[in-house]
Amino acid sequence: MLPTNPLLNATAPAGSHLPVALLRQYAAGTLAPAAQHRVEAHTLACPRCADILEGLLQTPPTTTDQALARLQQRLRQRVQQQAAPARQVALPRRHRWLAPQLAAAAALLLGLVAGGWWAWQQRQHAPAPVVVAAPSPRPVEPAAAPAPAGPAPVAVAPSPRRGTARRARATAAVAAGRTARHLAAAAPVAAASPASAAAPARDSAALAGIPTISPAAPTAMAAPARVSEPLAKMRAAMPPPPALPATPSGGYAALREYLKKGAADFEPESPDGTRRSGRVLVRLHLGADGKIEQAEAVRKLRPDYDAEAIRLLRAGPAWVPGISAGRRAAQVVEVPVEFE
Known part of the structure; x- marks a missing residue:
């Protein structure tokens, strides 16, 4: 706003000085004689009011008003020109805090889009499921033939420790089981062999833990191993090897x-x-x-x-x-x- 100046505003209060409007009326000659006397007496004691009155007497009122209007217009333009750069500088400062937030939002959106694209690519190029064939069941071994009646004459040395006695009993049980399976496998061969008369002696020797070799042992060992049923089916299902010409x-x-x-x-x-x-x-x-x-x-x-x-x-x-x-x-x- 323009500063209040009694010289430029005729309605402003003059304070200890005379109003400008009163001085204009004096210069125009429209005041009463008593008012004219009071203005003259005041101007004799107030150099400021005398200076204003002298200027009003030198120029006509119309010219003075026009000059004051032009002066006020130039002052307003000057003030607006000085205030415009200040508003332009203050406007970016007011919205400067929005730039980091917009950059963070753009980076987050770009990351979401990149993550979604990567997940879609992984789903499109996912490897085919690998089918693992179930292992063929192992052949079940035939149950061991029951051991002959009567306890086997196994001699176990006495030991003061409990663990040693337990291991000795386990060893004797394993030996008895192996002896029973050996007797069950050698029974048909022993029946067909001409040396079947010595079978009781071999049985007793086997029960006693002494290794014996029967005459049919080499024949039994040379027999081909049995092929399990799943393996035989697998070999039968396999295609035959290709024939190659000479x-x-x-x-x-x-x-x-x-x-x-x-x-x-x-x-x-x-x-x-x-x-x-x-x-x-x-x-x-x-x-x-x-x-x-x-x-x-x-x-x-x-x-x-x-x-x-x-x-x-x-x-x-x-x-x-x-x-x-x-x-x-x-x-x-x-x-x-x-x-x-």
Whole structure:
């Protein structure tokens, strides 16, 4: 707001000085004689009021009012120009605390979006569930045959300690169980053996803890081990191994080059000495070791050409035996020999 100035505001109280409006009336000559006398007396004692009255007398009232209006307008513009930068600086300060909060909210939103995208990618590329086959049940061992009647003559040395006696009893029980199973397994063999007369002596020796070997023991030990039923089913369900044909050493390409060169060097033995061109198909009977056991011409050209084709194959590269059912096996192979 503009400061209160009695010179610029005619209605403002003059205090110890005369009002400006009163001085204007004096300059215009509209005051009564008594009021004029009082103004003159006051201006003689107050230099400020005398100065104002002198200025009002020098300019007309209209010019003075216009000059005062222009002065007030310029003052207002100057004050507004000085106050505008202060408002512009104060406005960002008022909202400066919003910037950190907006940045934190943006970072939180970005983190949520990134976490959701990562979880979606993990769900899309999740590995397929691994199916673990259940282990096949172990074969149940047959129950041990009951031990023969009567206590087994097991001698246990007396011991003052309780733990030693307990271990001795456990050892005796295990030995008795093994002896019973051994007798149950050897009973059929002993019955069929001609030395069955010595069975009571062996039984008593086994019960006494003395190791004995029966004549049928090697036969029983050489028998193949029993295959459990689940393992047998698994082997039956497995596909058979693939069969592989017999191949020449170095491959068929090397064999064809060898036959082509040998056929080109062949000189026919016919009386007229004429050459013929054609193919001789030779059937080879290969053994399990890959050796040629028999060779015969299935498709013939001429006796001398047929004999030369068989000779070339017999003198040619060795053969790798074929595979059938997982083992080497004899096979029959037919090989063409070209003569030009």
